[in-house]
Amino acid sequence: xxxxxxxxxxxxxxxxxxxxxTAVRARRDRHLIRKAATYIVMTVAxxxxxxxxxxxxxxxxxxxxxxxxVPIQWIPDEFRxxxxxxxxxxxxxxxxxxxxxxxxxxxxxxxxxxxxxAAYGFxxxxxxxxxxxxxxxxxxxxxPWQAYMVPxxxxxxxxxLTNTFWSIILLQAFGAFGVFLMRQYYMSIPDELVEAAxxxxxxxxxxxxxxxxxxxxPALASLALLTFVNTWNDYMGPFIYLTSNELWTVQLGLRxxxxxxxxxxxxxxxxxxxxxxxxxxxxxxxxxxxxRGIATTGLKG
Amino acid sequence: xxxxxxxxDAARPAPSERGRxxxxxxxxxQVRRNTLVGWSFILPNFVGFxxxxxxxxxxxxxxxxxxxNSFGSPEWVGLDNFRRMLxxxxxxxxxxxxxxxxxxxIPLTLVAALTLAIVLNRKIRGVQFFRTAAFFPYITSLVAxxxxxxxxxxxxxxxxxxxxxxxxxxNPPGWTASTDWAMPAVIITSVWRDMGYYMVLYLAGLQTxxxxxxxxxxxxxxxxxxxxxxxxxxxxxxxxxxxxVMLTIxxxxxxxxxxxxxxxxxxxxxxxxxxxxxxxxxxxxxxxYSSAIALVLFFIVLTVTVFQFRLNERRKA
Numbered sequence: 001x002x003x004x005x006x007x008x009x010x011x012x013x014x015x016x017x018x019x020x021x022t023a024v025r026a027r028r029d030r031h032l033i034r035k036a037a038t039y040i041v042m043t044v045a046x047x048x049x050x051x052x053x054x055x056x057x058x059x060x061x062x063x064x065x066x067x068x069x070v071p072i073q074w075i076p077d078e079f080r081x082x083x084x085x086x087x088x089x090x091x092x093x094x095x096x097x098x099x100x101x102x103x104x105x106x107x108x109x110x111x112x113x114x115x116x117x118a119a120y121g122f123x124x125x126x127x128x129x130x131x132x133x134x135x136x137x138x139x140x141x142x143x144p145w146q147a148y149m150v151p152x153x154x155x156x157x158x159x160x161l162t163n164t165f166w167s168i169i170l171l172q173a174f175g176a177f178g179v180f181l182m183r184q185y186y187m188s189i190p191d192e193l194v195e196a197a198x199x200x201x202x203x204x205x206x207x208x209x210x211x212x213x214x215x216x217x218p219a220l221a222s223l224a225l226l227t228f229v230n231t232w233n234d235y236m237g238p239f240i241y242l243t244s245n246e247l248w249t250v251q252l253g254l255r256x257x258x259x260x261x262x263x264x265x266x267x268x269x270x271x272x273x274x275x276x277x278x279x280x281x282x283x284x285x286x287x288x289x290x291x292r293g294i295a296t297t298g299l300k301g
Numbered sequence: 302x303x304x305x306x307x308x309x310d311a312a313r314p315a316p317s318e319r320g321r322x323x324x325x326x327x328x329x330x331q332v333r334r335n336t337l338v339g340w341s342f343i344l345p346n347f348v349g350f351x352x353x354x355x356x357x358x359x360x361x362x363x364x365x366x367x368x369x370n371s372f373g374s375p376e377w378v379g380l381d382n383f384r385r386m387l388x389x390x391x392x393x394x395x396x397x398x399x400x401x402x403x404x405x406x407i408p409l410t411l412v413a414a415l416t417l418a419i420v421l422n423r424k425i426r427g428v429q430f431f432r433t434a435a436f437f438p439y440i441t442s443l444v445a446x447x448x449x450x451x452x453x454x455x456x457x458x459x460x461x462x463x464x465x466x467x468x469x470x471x472n473p474p475g476w477t478a479s480t481d482w483a484m485p486a487v488i489i490t491s492v493w494r495d496m497g498y499y500m501v502l503y504l505a506g507l508q509t510x511x512x513x514x515x516x517x518x519x520x521x522x523x524x525x526x527x528x529x530x531x532x533x534x535x536x537x538x539x540x541x542x543x544x545x546v547m548l549t550i551x552x553x554x555x556x557x558x559x560x561x562x563x564x565x566x567x568x569x570x571x572x573x574x575x576x577x578x579x580x581x582x583x584x585x586x587x588x589x590y591s592s593a594i595a596l597v598l599f600f601i602v603l604t605v606t607v608f609q610f611r612l613n614e615r616r617k618a
Contacts, residue, residue, distance in 0.1 A: 039427075041420055046434045049493070053437070055460060056449045068458035114346035121342030127335040133343070140354050144554035144602055146575035147595040150582035151357035151364060174349025204338050233442040235557045240583055251444045255561060258448055265452065272445035283440050287433060290440075294498065295505040 060084075060269035067265035083270040090267060093274065095246060096253035101278075103165060103238075103249065104231040107173045111227045112220055115178025120208045122179065123186035124194050134183070137176040153240060167241040172231060178223050181293065185219035186212065222293025225286045229279055250275045361599075364592035371586030382593035392594065394569045395577040398484060399598075402573060403552035405488035406495075410548055411541070413496040418503030419533070432504070436497035447562040450490040451477055480570040483563055487571055491558055495551070499544050506540030507533070542613045546606055553602045574598045 054074060059067045060083060062076045087093060122134050152171060153162075161167045189212065197207045213220070238249045248256070254271045261267065283290065365382060369375040386392045417435050421428055438446065453459050454476035462473040474482040510533065518528045534541075556575035559565060565572035574594060582591025 035425065038420075038423055038425065042428070042431045045417060045420055046431050049435050049438065049497075051460075052446075052449045052453060052493070053441075055453060056445065059452070067452070068455060072460050072463055114349065118343045118346035121339045125335055125339035125342065127332065127339040129336075130339060133347075136355070137350065140350075140358060142550065142602075142606070143358055143599060144550065144575070146554045146556055146578055147599045148354075148357040148361040150578065150588055150591050150595065151360035152353065153583050154360075154588060155353075155357065170349065171353050174346050174353060176350060176354070179346060179350075204342070208342070229440050233440070235443050235561060239560070240579075251442055254444045254448075258444075268448055269452075272442075272448055275442050276445050279440055279442065283437075284433075291436070291501050294501045 056269050056272055059266055060273045062266050064264060064266045067269070080266070083266055084274070087267055087270050087274065090261075091253055091257050091271070092245070093250075093253070093271075096248055096250045097274075097278075099165075099247060100232055100249040100251070103168055104228050106165075106169055107231045108224050108227045110169070110173035111175060111178045112224050114174060115223060116182045116213070116216065116220060117208070118179045119182030119186050120204075120212055122183045124191070124207075124212070125204060137179055141176050141180065149236075149240070156241065162241050163243045163247065164241075165247065168234075168237050172234070172237060178227065181223050181226075182216065182219055185216050189215055218289060218292065221286060221289040225282065225290050226293050228282065232279060361592050361595050364589055365596040366593075367589040369588040371588075375589070378589070382590050383597075385590065386593060386597070391569065391572065391577060395572045395574045396597075398569075398571060399553060399555070399573045399575075399601075401484055402488060402491075402555055403549065405485065406491055406552045406555070407545065407548045409488065409492045410495050410499060411544060413492055414499035414503055414544065415537075415541075417496060417500040418507060419529070421500070422504060422507045432500075435500055438494045439497045441494070443557055444561055446490065446494055447558060450486070450493075451562060454486050477563055478567065480568050483567060483570045487559060487562055490562065491555070494558075495548075499548070502540055502544055503537065506537045510536035538616075542609070546609055549605050549609065550602055553598065553605070574601075 058074055058076060061079045061081065062073075063080060066073065066076060122130060156162050156167045156171075161170070193211065194207055197211055198204075202210070232249075233251065234249075235251045235255070238247075238252050239255075242248055242252065254268075254275050257264075257271055258268050364375070366377060366379055367375045368378045368381065421432050421435065453461050456462060456473070456475045456478050459476075461476065465473040474485070476482045476486040514532045514536070515528055518532050523531065554575050555573055556579065559571050559573055559576055560579075563571040565576055575598065578591045578595050578598065581587045581594065585591075
């Protein structure tokens with residue numbers, strides 16, 4: 001900010017005949033200004049992106065009648081931390097959190113396990129028909145899930161699995177995405193390594209267990225994080241399949257709370273903050289793997 | 302996606318087999334063993350995948366030509382479901398709204414993601430914080446996103462309209478309370494949510510453009526805008542193509558955000574195809590008709606994607 005008043009100076013005075021020292025200083029000034037401008041642009045962009053979060057957090061610490069005020073009050077007069085105590089009595093938040101955690105952990109575990117296992121078969125074992133099979137996997141990624149959610153629902157209904165966790169777990173644990181991401185990573189591990197292990201007499205299963213798994217930790221972390229967050233945030237699956245209150249996830253619980261107490265603005269925001277918090281922690285811990293996972297599945301495709 | 306990398310192994314065994322009859326038996330035993338081992342790796346995932354993805358996908362295609370309600374038994378009716386669609390006002394509205402959404406969401410997200418990526422593609426201190434901030438909306442739970450934005454879009458007291466009024470707008474839009482502005486409100490929310498994801502792809506893409514290209518352009522006297530137009534954009538073409546395809550698929554199947562944020566309303570102003578499938582199929586139990594709508598949705602996505610692939614091929618040539 002302080003560099004701004006100088007903005008006009010470096011452009012004009014660098015006329016021919018100036019001493020080298022002033023030219024150097026002018027260049028340094030220009031560099032500083034550009035840097036300052038970059039920070040300003042980035043800060044404005046970040047503010048725009050983060051405003052909804054600021055609004056959410058500030059509202060969660062207000063009284064109901066303080067949420068909508070003219071002009072907007074970004075920092076509450078008095079921080080009502082009691083909202084975060086009260087909400088546990090208003091809705092069965094513990095149950096919701098436990099359900100969400102159970103589903104997210106189970107599905108992540110199964111997806112990582114079966115996905116990496118299958119990816120080894122698709123990338124390091126050669127057999128006829130393998131590639132055709134893989135194409136079938138990839139093709140379904142392009143079919144919108146919304147186009148086959150009705151047949152899935154009929155199947156689950158026939159099997160009597162609606163309104164159980166089974167329906168969600170079975171539908172989400174065997175996705176093609178995990179196979180795709182892990183195969184992408186295994187392809188980058190040289191075949192010679194696997195070949196050498198075979199000559200040493202290792203079976204395919206021990207190659208997978210002792211060589212591939214340890215080598216693919218970053219990819220496993222990416223897949224685990226992406227799956228966990230997706231499952232935690234999933235709305236449609238639980239919305240379609242889980243009807244009893246005691247099976248609801250955080251997302252469903254929060255949505256129903258909004259429906260019931262639509263004027264309880266502050267408390268709704270408190271619930272929203274709690275629903276986001278676990279994801280924030282997980283994201284900040286594993287950010288690197290997150291970004292890498294997205295970049296690799298995206299760019300190699 | 303995989304064809305380039307996998308072709309060589311398909312061809313490899315053939316030449317070595319030819320002219321060596323004695324080893325053939327060993328070879329085929331090896332192939333059989335590999336097949337068994339390979340399948341044993343794939344099977345645990347494949348069973349679930351086949352049962353809960355392949356079967357439903359196939360079933361959706363068949364059901365589209367059947368009349369089947371929750372209590373009756375399925376009956377083949379040919380194209381009846383599609384004929385019925387033509388006269389269905391809900392379908393027409395949903396089709397229009399889906400294109401409206403995609404028409405706003407695809408270009409706006411693309412531009413926002415690219416802008417963010419270029420602004421944040423600097424090697425300066427603290428840039429990581431800004432990248433994290435930009436990515437953050439994408440991992441925030443949908444219900445939280447929807448409820449926060451719904452409140453922000455409150456026509457009389459919400460921050461969005463307060464800011465617009467401060468900026469001098471006399472009659473700011475009614476957003477989610479108005480039939481005309483509900484869809485733009487949903488589009489803004491979804492652009493905000495998704496741009497960080499595509500920014501990550503663009504950031505990765507920017508790393509692949511060699512620094513020398515920029516040096517060379519600078520030596521030739523290109524200014525910042527010219528460098529962007531002639532170096533950055535062409536260098537990003539593969540990423541842009543991928544982003545557009547992903548965005549298209551994502552846009553046409555939009556469902557969860559709408560269900561949580563507006564539930565198709567007010568009126569039918571934000572009713573989209575995927576939501577109509579949900580209503581007809583799961584809520585009303587009209588399995589056949591909803592599958593026909595699903596087939597239409599699938600073909601729209603497929604057509605647009607194939608068209609984009611064609612365009613990309615032609616531009617490359």
